[in-house]
Amino acid sequence: MTEQTKELAGCAAILEKHPGEGRDSLIPILQEIQENHGYLSEAAIVAVGKHLKLPTSKIYGVATFYNQFRFQPVGKYHIQVCRGTACHVLGSLSVLEHLEKEIKLKKGNTSKDGLFSIEVVACIGACGLAPVISINGEFHAKVSPERIKKIVNDLRRNHE
């Protein structure tokens, strides 16, 4: 089974659990799909549209309104950069910019080799460690542009 057919089968299984439902169950369905596959693929959205009799443009509109939905699979290393108030005050913008430069990837995207993805989050509740980033759930405290370089290099080396 290819990745896509596997994913579509999973999507169909989720939709089966919501028979005859209307537009009000759109968000729960999208959440469930994302939980299963890590992101919302085009094929999944089309399938949801058929199931709920909603135009894809509308579903795409709803999904892009909320930060929680992703349209690309996350990378092997999913890096969340906290842009909350405390982190902002201690220079998280510069951390983010260096990170984007270091892995040549814009926030919200996944690198072509599937190694990295960057997500900006509002606050991850670790203000005492600001500025903080989280890689696959593991926190890195008081990061600086220099440390970013080291962290990324370590990850690359790990991968090789």
Added chain:
Amino acid sequence: MNIEVNNKIIQAQEGDTILDALKRNGMSVPTLCHMKDLFPSGACRMCVVEMEGSRNLVTACSYPATEGMKIKTHSDRVIHARKTIIELLLSNHPDDCLYCIRNNHCELQTLAAKHNITERRISGKKNDYKLDISSASIVRDPAKCILCGRCVRVCEEVEGVSAIDFSGRGNKTVIETAFRKGMNVSSCINCGQCITVCPTGALDEFAHFKEIHTAINDPKKRVVVQHAPSISITIAEEFGLAAGTNVIGVMNAALRKIGFDVVFDSSFTADLTIMEESAELIHRIQNGGVLPMFTSCCPGWVKYAEQAHPELLPNLSSCKSPQQMMGALIKGFYAEKEGIKPEDIYSVGIMPCTAKKFEAQREEMTHNGITDVDAVLTTRELAKLIRLYGIDIHSLQPELTDNPLGTRSSAGKLFGASGGVMEAAIRTAYFKLTGEEMIEYKVETIRQDKLRREMSLNVAGLDLNVAVVTTFLELERLLKDIKSGKSKAQFIEVMACPQGCISGGGQPIVPSPEAIKQRRMALYDIDDKSAIRASHQNPFIIQLYNEYLGEPLGEKSHHYLHTHYHERDVLL
């Protein structure tokens, strides 16, 4: 019910919003997102008024009028608020009015001028979005969009297509197709209704100006033009004449002045469509063919059927639209008759419709690799062309269209309004079945101002149930009724735009529904006064069959006048 507006008492009716009451009394407040007959969205806040007893300003478009309410429509506070709204809308707007396609026709520009905004007081980060030029019909420029939402609403709530919607949030909100993939792979049916409601230059037709200009100036090319039935009664509005003024003679003269060598009338091929389509209908009924049969002259509907109802494709009439029949005849019959090569002809359609641009570039609409219709201009584009050439239409002498493809019956002319194809088809089908003419040509039921009209006729012992429907919202309801047996329609005319071609997406942009009614009345008036009122009586149609085509549905007809459809994979 009495309400007090600016210290004067005016009458309001139960269920009125403040805006309705003001309009009823000849007053107005500016609006940018308001759309008649649709539920108010209150998005733009331009219509705010001061209401006694309310701390905040209220939106006139959505606030109900109540007995004894006291409002001020132009107080200092109100004017200041409106001015600020415009300034905020302009803060991220590209300042290129001079180069904008909507220059002098832009609602935002007009409001800014009215509110005496002469400098940029608030400056924000400019919108930086790419043009969407993927569609053959419509160009989108999200940088100029003010997010009023009219296009989204007309697409969803009037047409029933929903090709575009808001995406993103906050200052990143932008109106987009699904997955931002572009109009060409979206469910857009190219009707162009979004263009006619857009207050700014964010939406426009895909212009075919340059190609036409080159062809006109190429001495080797014979440039042949056809104009659709509704053009002659709508273009007048672009030149300050009353809606519904028929300027066909002057328009012919203007086209020749511009440099078009030959001027044909698509109403002639509308007559031809009727000959073929009525023969097809009778053939299907008498031989147990696929029913109900749908008309196929609206390219918006054809694309909708291909993407949303591929199961209905066998039900669509195989007739090409009048534009494409004319295109095929120009490069086939006419070229042969004149002894010129089809590739030396440049064929132009002037259409009320942006979807015709899409239709003209369909693969099926070619012969031996040569496109039947090379370029399509909308009514608005023709007006621009006339202005570009400095032609004063008020001083021109009327001229006739050219034959052999320029004489029409008034049945062909009726194609311009929803129901027209049906009326014309009934006239000819009646004659074909009974051998007699109808005593009264006019079919009142079909002329009603509704989205759906159904009736049944008995012609020579044959029961014929017909339906006329506009917009896909209504079509879906009709399809449901057919499925449940509530509707017995056997022949169905479908048009994408609410009133048919007279309200098409390429027509002059008018703010009032009254103008569209005038356009319709003008077509009916032409029909009432015509000597030839049925397609089969058109002497040039008879001659064309005798000389060239032979029989309706014959071999030549099939080659030139009929087509086929295919399922289309788009993001529904």
